[in-house]
Amino acid sequence: MTATEIAVIVAAVLAGSLVKSVTGMGFPIIAVPIMSLYTGPATAIAVIAIPNAAQNLGIVWRHRGARAETKGLAVFYGVGVLGAVGGALTLGVVPEDLTSAVLVIAIAAWVFQALRRPDLVVPPERRSFVNPIAGALAGIFQGAAGISGPIVAAWHHGLRLSREAFVLSIATAFLLTGTAQIAVLGARGELTGRLGVSAMLTVIVLGTIPIGARLRERLSGPAFEGLVLAMVAASGLGILVDILAG
Numbered sequence: 001m002t003a004t005e006i007a008v009i010v011a012a013v014l015a016g017s018l019v020k021s022v023t024g025m026g027f028p029i030i031a032v033p034i035m036s037l038y039t040g041p042a043t044a045i046a047v048i049a050i051p052n053a054a055q056n057l058g059i060v061w062r063h064r065g066a067r068a069e070t071k072g073l074a075v076f077y078g079v080g081v082l083g084a085v086g087g088a089l090t091l092g093v094v095p096e097d098l099t100s101a102v103l104v105i106a107i108a109a110w111v112f113q114a115l116r117r118p119d120l121v122v123p124p125e126r127r128s129f130v131n132p133i134a135g136a137l138a139g140i141f142q143g144a145a146g147i148s149g150p151i152v153a154a155w156h157h158g159l160r161l162s163r164e165a166f167v168l169s170i171a172t173a174f175l176l177t178g179t180a181q182i183a184v185l186g187a188r189g190e191l192t193g194r195l196g197v198s199a200m201l202t203v204i205v206l207g208t209i210p211i212g213a214r215l216r217e218r219l220s221g222p223a224f225e226g227l228v229l230a231m232v233a234a235s236g237l238g239i240l241v242d243i244l245a246g
Helices: 003-023 027-039 041-062 064-070 074-089 096-116 124-145 149-159 163-187 195-207 209-217 221-245
Strands: none
Touching (some): 003 027, 003 195, 003 209, 064 163, 074 163, 096 124
16 A cells, blocks of 8 residues: 555545544544545455544543433444444445445435425434334444444434534444444454554544534534534435445
8 A cells, every 4th residue: 555545544534533523423434435445345344443433432421411312212222233233244245335325325315305304303202113223224334334324313313412412322323333343343353454553543533532522612503413414415425426436
């Protein structure tokens, strides 16, 4: 790998982790497609798994004061962990383009709905039914593609949580599903020889957490929601481009 390629990867990781520190999502969405161009999807997913989990843990700890607003999401987290294990086991079995195509369709459907009805709120009586479904989908995509942000963000966006609770809750979901993913990757030997790079990237992403928190404080409520919507839409477009280019 050339110095230029390494610089591009580091820049992608830095940009992705900074965006994630602001919105709670964006690190894998930005970093995985760019890294995949030089390392291949499987390597990219394995290399960022630990840095991503470390950043999620840092975000959860920093925003733990908003945990009272996230009650009722335990089922989402639990089912998400199971889905992540199942998704990780499909690596190398289910075609990556098929997994990515399904994710793009899901993203497009949600973005269309969010633009059509920006004030849409998931009714309380439906949350207990949709919670496990959303959690399972998020976990499966996290394990199979290393990207679950669009699904997690879409579900939490519909709950209309405060900014701090939104970031805390989705980081919690990413942390749990990501930890399950790391366990499976480690058991399969996918992390062997990649821990040194992961450690270096972990230092980078942890440094962006306080910067992102300060930037988020300067955003208005509508600006924050617009940024989340833009991130989800951009992720879908990026994945689509990756499919067409691959």
